[in-house]
Amino acid sequence: MRLILTLNAGSSSIKVGLYEAGAAGGLGEPRELARGQVEALGAAAVMEIDAGRARARVEIGVADHATALARLIAGLQPLFAGREIAAVGHRIVHGGADIDGPRLLTPELVAELEALTPLAPLHQPHNLAGLRAAMTAFPQACQVAAFDTAFHRGHPFVNDTFALPRRFYEAGVRRYGFHGLSYDYIAGxxxxxxxxxxxxxxxxxxxxxxxxxxxxxxxxxxxxxxxxxxxxxxxxxxxxxxxxxxxxxxxxxxxxxxxxxxxxxxxxxxxxxxxxxxxxxxxxxxxxxxxxxxxxxxxxxxxxxxxxxxxxxxxxxxxxxxxxxxxxxxxxxxxxxxxxxxxxxxxxxxxxxxxxxxxxxxxxxxxxxxxxxxxxxxxxxxxxxxx
The missing domain is CATH 3.30.420.40 (ATPase, nucleotide binding domain)
Incomplete structure (x- = not known):
């Protein structure tokens, strides 16, 4: 079975998940094999990996997002067992005004997401850094973005706008909403x-x-x-x-x-x-x-x-x-x-x-x-x- 890796880089933590894919074409539910996370990024970071009965907790000290991601992937490597990473799924905090669902990542889309960094400066750079690291580590894998803003597209106008001249709304100055992946899961x-x-x-x-x-x-x-x-x-x-x-x-x-x-x-x-x-x-x-x-x-x-x-x-x-x-x-x-x-x-x-x-x-x-x-x-x- 093919494997799916997920990357979720937050402001103070980074999480990964390893899943076994269901049937081709998106049928069935992905089966979780393991999870890992690094919390308290900075001077006293702690890495945890949970693979069912096998659990590990390691203090890794000073760690930024790039270091934490490398440690997590290394910790999960024994579970790959030579199998293919078919896709890497990324949490991207900001998808702009038009994206209302997951997207395959292309160079053009990545450039658009980089341009949105000023709207989410605490998260977007880490999301995109994880994306680049995954492209390097798994060059044959399909790269997919799931967006925190997408779940909120379609708000009524009164919940989507500010009382600014309308030209600002048309230019993208509007209420986007975030944490959409969490709300999507809870709704389901x-x-x-x-x-x-x-x-x-x-x-x-x-x-x-x-x-x-x-x-x-x-x-x-x-x-x-x-x-x-x-x-x-x-x-x-x-x-x-x-x-x-x-x-x-x-x-x-x-x-x-x-x-x-x-x-x-x-x-x-x-x-x-x-x-x-x-x-x-x-x-x-x-x-x-x-x-x-x-x-x-x-x-x-x-x-x-x-x-x-x-x-x-x-x-x-x-x-x-x-x-x-x-x-x-x-x-x-x-x-x-x-x-x-x-x-x-x-x-x-x-x-x-x-x-x-x-x-x-x-x-x-x-x-x-x-x-x-x-x-x-x-x-x-x-x-x-x-x-």
């Missing part, structure tokens, strides 16, 4: 496991180092908290979230350069900036400090506010889904945010919430905790488009 899981909910109005909260929410109506995205870039909406690990654009104008007038402002908004803000301690919610929850408490309070307040806003966009809410590292594992964060939302029928059962159970609601509106699987969405796309 809902349709499979909870079809009655999937047909209704569902809010999905993808909460991790990057965080956003998406409003689904019948499984289709109609609104997202992220907009033109991956900065908008929720505060994140190091990203600012919603910000008055007047602040940026003020910073420019005070003499900060565009590069300095980019670093501030993408790398120095969010939970890290508010707490003065860490971007990791696990650290903040375990720390007794005023800064940590204020960062958590702001995060949960914004989470409640974004849920309320998307409920208005949907005209109500029939279910709420939490996913992502914080969404799946941080019961206190879910509980604190939902304390404000009883008027929407949203409340949690304390015991089930503390246990990260699959269903945690105590009120009339179902609240689900559902692991996401972006790698599987990428593998499906690669298998479908591989010749």
């Amino acid at each position: 899981r809902l349709a499979q496991d909870h079809p009655e909910l999937a047909r209704g109005r569902v809010i999905v909260a993808h909460l991790g180092n990057g965080a956003s929410l998406c409003a689904l109506d019948g499984g289709r995205s109609i609104a997202s908290t992220m907009g033109f870039s991956a900065l908008d909406g929720m505060p994140m690990g190091t990203r600012v979230g919603q910000l008055d654009p007047g602040v940026v104008l003020y910073l420019l007038e005070q003499g900060m350069s565009g590069g300095e402002i980019t670093d501030l908004l993408y790398r120095e803000s969010g939970l890290l900036g508010l707490s003065g301690l860490s971007h990791d919610m696990r650290v903040l929850l375990a720390t007794d400090s005023a800064g940590a408490e204020e960062a958590i309070a702001y995060f949960t307040f914004r989470l409640a506010r974004e849920i309320g806003g998307l409920a208005a966009a949907l005209g109500g809410v029939d279910a709420l889904v939490f996913t992502g590292g914080i969404g799946e594992n941080a019961g206190p964060i879910r509980a604190r945010a939902l304390e404000r939302l009883g008027f929407l029928g949203l409340s949690v059962d304390p015991a089930r919430n503390a246990a990260n159970a699959a269903m945690i609601h105590a009120g009339p509106v179902p609240i689900l905790v559902m692991p996401t699987d972006e790698e599987r969405v990428i593998a499906r796309a690669a298998m479908a488009l591989a010749p």
Whole structure:
């Protein structure tokens, strides 16, 4: 059987997956053979590889994205067993205004994606670096891109635009939305496991180092908290979230350069900036400090506010889904945010919430905790488009 490799390079981590392809032409489901990831890129990176019964965890110290990818591929090499890597699937954060699904990567498309780097400076360069590394390592493989923005194409105009002169919208200054691979997977899981909910109005909260929410109506995205870039909406690990654009104008007038402002908004803000301690919610929850408490309070307040806003966009809410590292594992964060939302029928059962159970609601509106699987969405796309 042919093999599929997936690459998912985030702002602070890189993940790979190894799959056995189903029947030719995209039929069947890819079968997972192994996963690997490197977290905490920088000075204290840790690599993990999980191949079923065989698991390994190695501290690799100083590592950037290129180093981490090379280590992961080397760790998976024994599983190739001489078999062909038929396709490599790549997570690409930004696909622009027109791409609404996976695409075969061509030199022309790669050039278009490089031009979008200013719209996703924290992710797009790493995505494209992984693509180039894969082309070198597997020159005979089909290269396929799955896009975080694609799932949100087709938003109603009011959820897709800013109140700028129309020429800016036509030039591509619009609300793109991100985390689409995660929302795609959750929408599919809902349709499979909870079809009655999937047909209704569902809010999905993808909460991790990057965080956003998406409003689904019948499984289709109609609104997202992220907009033109991956900065908008929720505060994140190091990203600012919603910000008055007047602040940026003020910073420019005070003499900060565009590069300095980019670093501030993408790398120095969010939970890290508010707490003065860490971007990791696990650290903040375990720390007794005023800064940590204020960062958590702001995060949960914004989470409640974004849920309320998307409920208005949907005209109500029939279910709420939490996913992502914080969404799946941080019961206190879910509980604190939902304390404000009883008027929407949203409340949690304390015991089930503390246990990260699959269903945690105590009120009339179902609240689900559902692991996401972006790698599987990428593998499906690669298998479908591989010749």
